[in-house]
Amino acid sequence: MALPKSEEKRARILEAAIQMFSQNGYSKATIKDIANEAGVSFGTVFTYFENKDELFKAAVLEPLEEIKRVMLASPEPTEEPVAQLRELISAHFQFFAQQATYSRMIQYVIGQPDRFHELFIELDQFSLQLRDALRPLILKGQEVGDLIELHPDDVTDTYLAFINGVRLTRIDSYEERSRWDMYIRHALLLFGPKQ
Amino acid sequence: MALPKSEEKRARILEAAIQMFSQNGYSKATIKDIANEAGVSFGTVFTYFENKDELFKAAVLEPLEEIKRVMLASPEPTEEPVAQLRELISAHFQFFAQQATYSRMIQYVIGQPDRFHELFIELDQFSLQLRDALRPLILKGQEVGDLIELHPDDVTDTYLAFINGVRLTRIDSYEERSRWDMYIRHALLLFGPKQ
Amino acid sequence: MALPKSEEKRARILEAAIQMFSQNGYSKATIKDIANEAGVSFGTVFTYFENKDELFKAAVLEPLEEIKRVMLASPEPTEEPVAQLRELISAHFQFFAQQATYSRMIQYVIGQPDRFHELFIELDQFSLQLRDALRPLILKGQEVGDLIELHPDDVTDTYLAFINGVRLTRIDSYEERSRWDMYIRHALLLFGPKQ
């Protein structure tokens, strides 16, 4: 099951690929650039990835598991669902702030669904899973009267759209902390908090 | 004022360019494809646009004026600011639903600010102008007690992020009417309506 | 027999063509450049010359008659053949100094005999005609004992080579008068003057 070759070298290439694809898009990112960025030779890239397409797929899909682990981990609803939501939203934004480069590449793929159809489908699953993850918390919030009555899936969809929009426009690492706090606070509005 | 050459042919090429750039990104959209889509010969594209780069710039910037006309036209605040806001939001979403292809290309540019720096700057101006356009309405809403107290510029920024996110994920023309209504209703939440 | 169209416009195009071909060679000189230089529209060039090739031929061959008139006009030998030669050489160099641009284009053609075979043949005739023109004078000079005994055709060939070499290297209009005088004096050496 263990991969042969050097796991570490493969990881460096993948990271470099994310960097270059994110910055320049698929076509303008060259294997040569990626190899340079990774500090390996040109030909070595093809030792670890069959071709450019496979490298792109790997760059998009492999980190996705980590994303899902963070984004879809929803706590059991307690009597304080709004506080729990706030925690969750905060974790989400923190994660995106750290994964700015990868996030940008995801936007790139989502933005060209015909061109990257297979990957798009894969990424699109995510929104359904997020619905499942957030539904209990939202329903609980409505139940205890802290949230106004909205369809939970609509709420999740708009929240996800908001995240996508934010990371598109305000993704820079030098962005100061307070700005992220603002986004988090406003994101909560989409869940319809009373008062 | 009239250009020589055919205005109509130029417009057809520009429209085809938007279509192809939107679908495939800058590099994968070839001049040949654009010419075919526009129903002109390959060389004719270069009669109207100096090179691919200029064509891209024109495709991004020329329709922007129309966008601004729609998006930045804010009415004088009356005693019903929330109703006015709802009208405005509705107009915005309707516009994006119609301009889905162009919108997608804008996202593409915004998503690669280093690569398309000049265009990015131009597009980025827009957010500042939208702040100016919405500020009076938001302040009026807070004044009359229909909106909770939030910084108007923050509200505008989050609203714009939301729009960007929605048009990224749910932009397809076959999307049914009711879905758009939902987005409009939820967008209003970002303005902090009381109740 | 009279040409239709405007003789004057045709002449302007031809002059511009010589200018551009001389400066940039055949391929790099574009019809557009020539038209601009001539102050006529692009399409007009094709009204007077069937295609680029014909224009080039005309630019090379039409002024040749004038060249021949000057270069091949040899006086009846008198008892002062060396003085007559000096006059002739002086006239030749003066002519080339004036026709620097055209001369350069001739060099260009001669230097690529395979590429411009037809034109090369035509220009090559010139050396034979120059032999005929100078022979009487050279023989007379040898007869009266002012020139050493050399084959007259060899003398002419070397003299022509010298002219070609000079106009290649020292053709600039800003070249001062004294430099030309030097070339004229030294050219005479090739005829083998005694002392």
Place this chain on the structure above:
Amino acid sequence: MALPKSEEKRARILEAAIQMFSQNGYSKATIKDIANEAGVSFGTVFTYFENKDELFKAAVLEPLEEIKRVMLASPEPTEEPVAQLRELISAHFQFFAQQATYSRMIQYVIGQPDRFHELFIELDQFSLQLRDALRPLILKGQEVGDLIELHPDDVTDTYLAFINGVRLTRIDSYEERSRWDMYIRHALLLFGPKQ
């Protein structure tokens, strides 16, 4: 010191380039033709030379060192300066007869000084160096009374012009031996030998 890649392949490409540039000029000589002539694939040319321009520069400048070695090697003047000159001239002409193709390309560059300005400057240095190389011999010849009094630099300049003219017009390898001998004998005349 050793380049990576194959020195031998690079040399073949360079030789082919000289051949094609010499025959057709810069623009008409295509990379495809050069690659074919060199027996390598199209893309391989770009492995050894960054672009067409660099290939041209290399084709013009790299063999120049060899030229200089032959042309600028002037012997210490003895009591027989004219015999030494004859030797030198003979060596020069022999060299150009062998390097006919390269020589033609040099003429091509010199003939378009505006177009190939940088290269022209480089080649123009050569005439100054030739002056230095020939000066001692010419002065010695004048000193011992074998040459008439002429400015040595003028003599060198006219001699160089003559060489240029000869290689322009009579450069073909099939040219018979006796013709070259004639040119050598007549070239000596430019140095002003007494009798």
Place this chain on the structure above:
DNA sequence: CATGAATGAGTGTTCATTCAT
């Protein structure tokens, strides 16, 4: 396994030529 030279399909761009106005 690592390397980078060799390859040629594919791209943007130029420009001579045609031809409708």
Place this chain on the structure above:
DNA sequence: TATGAATGAACACTCATTCAT
């Protein structure tokens, strides 16, 4: 006759992919 828009062949150049070392 004069014009310049339309056309597409031809070119320089890039770069993913292969493969010998």
